[in-house]
Amino acid sequence: MKELVGIAEQIAAQLIARKQTVAVAESSAGGLISASLLAVPGASSYYLGGAVVYTRDARRVLMDISDEGMKGCRSSSQPYAKLLAEQMRSRFGCDWGLSETGAAGPSGNRYGDAAGHSCMAIAGPASEMMTLETGSNDRFVNMQVFAATALKLLLRKLEG
Secondary structure, eight states, X not given: OHHHHHHHHHHHHHHHHHTOOEEEXXXXXXXXXXXXXXXXXXXXXXXXXXXXXXXXXXXXXXXXXXXXXXXXXOSSSHHHHHHHHHHHHHHHTOSEEEEEEEEOSSSOOTTSOOTTEEEEEEESSSOEXXXXXXXXXXXXXXXXXXXXXXXXXXXXXXXX
16 A cells, blocks of 8 residues: 555645646545545545446446446446546546556456456546556455556656
8 A cells, every 4th residue: 555655645746736636436446546545645635536436336326327328338448447537527527537447356357358457547638548457366466556557647647
């Protein structure tokens, strides 16, 4: 967690200096992204909210994305990560939406993605999507790596 909080501290400094805000939707990182951002004192000035969107019901209820809204899109994909990030940005009226969706392990998901697969997206003044394959089936390690990678993605956008 120390590594994650270290990255979050850099993000916090950037967001506070810019007077910008972020909201997070995460799945297989299990809340570690949000926990890292919230561990930094002063988080209320830049962190507006987050959701662990781990199931179809969570997607429907927390994100207000219907099954119809998912046509042509599946979980654990870059288009879905983009949709989550954009939805968070829109619903919270914040500068940045950050999302993560994947398969932490020890097995893959029902879409055929192996354990260690995660897609992430940033929606904001600069946007980006990416896919990460850790090659590991260690759930705990993957959750940490997914969170660190998502935070580093946001930090790169803030520093860029």
